[in-house]
Amino acid sequence: xxxREAISAVALLLGGTVVGAxxxxxxTPQSKKVDNLFDKNVVAELNEVADTIxxxxxxxGAKAANVGEFMSRMVTDCYTKxxxxxxKKGISQLNEASDKKYSKPFMELxxxxxxxxxxxxxxxxxxxxxxxxEDAPSHYFRMMKELTLLGYFTSEIxxxxxxxxxxxPGRYDGCIDYKKGDRAWAT
Numbered sequence: 001x002x003x004r005e006a007i008s009a010v011a012l013l014l015g016g017t018v019v020g021a022x023x024x025x026x027x028t029p030q031s032k033k034v035d036n037l038f039d040k041n042v043v044a045e046l047n048e049v050a051d052t053i054x055x056x057x058x059x060x061g062a063k064a065a066n067v068g069e070f071m072s073r074m075v076t077d078c079y080t081k082x083x084x085x086x087x088k089k090g091i092s093q094l095n096e097a098s099d100k101k102y103s104k105p106f107m108e109l110x111x112x113x114x115x116x117x118x119x120x121x122x123x124x125x126x127x128x129x130x131x132x133x134e135d136a137p138s139h140y141f142r143m144m145k146e147l148t149l150l151g152y153f154t155s156e157i158x159x160x161x162x163x164x165x166x167x168x169p170g171r172y173d174g175c176i177d178y179k180k181g182d183r184a185w186a187t
Contacts, residue, residue: 010133037084038072042091046071049094050148052114059162062152070151071144082137090140091128097121
């Protein structure tokens with residue numbers, strides 16, 4: 001094979017890959033699944049849970065940072081099978097607690113009811129975590145709360161609008177005076 005034939009073969013191979021990928025993507029039916037564990041309705045519910053934990057104030061809330069999708073991705077990609085099951089079951093338990101207390105699912109609650117419900121679940125998880133055995137899984141609401149905080153404060157919105165952010169700092173200054181009311185640093 002000479003040089004021209006090799007270049008032609010590579011061009012054909014790469015061109016076929018690009019065209020093939022575009023054709024494959026355009027012909028794939030849209031799935032309602034975000035990943036293999038959660039569908040779009042569950043992600044929307046996780047966004048509402050996260051937004052109840054970190055609501056919009058003078059800065060955007062967790063829902064604006066799409067923390068629900070972050071949670072679903074982290075649980076799918078990083079959690080063990082046991083923790084995934086606890087988390088998935090926890091979504092059902094959240095709705096059961098909502099049905100028990102308000103006779104309607106979490107998504108139909110108003111902001112005050114959501115806050116009351118999640119405050120109760122937070123107290124429940126604190127008791128559980130204080131008395132749990134070392135090898136027992138974490139409480140599902142603790143997982144949701146931790147993922148909400150991690151997802152929000154590592155998002156662009158959380159890092160740049162809720163925290164102080166300098167994209168390219170000029171120098172390291174390890175001792176900066178803190179004034180009451182200053183936001184924490186993201187970088």
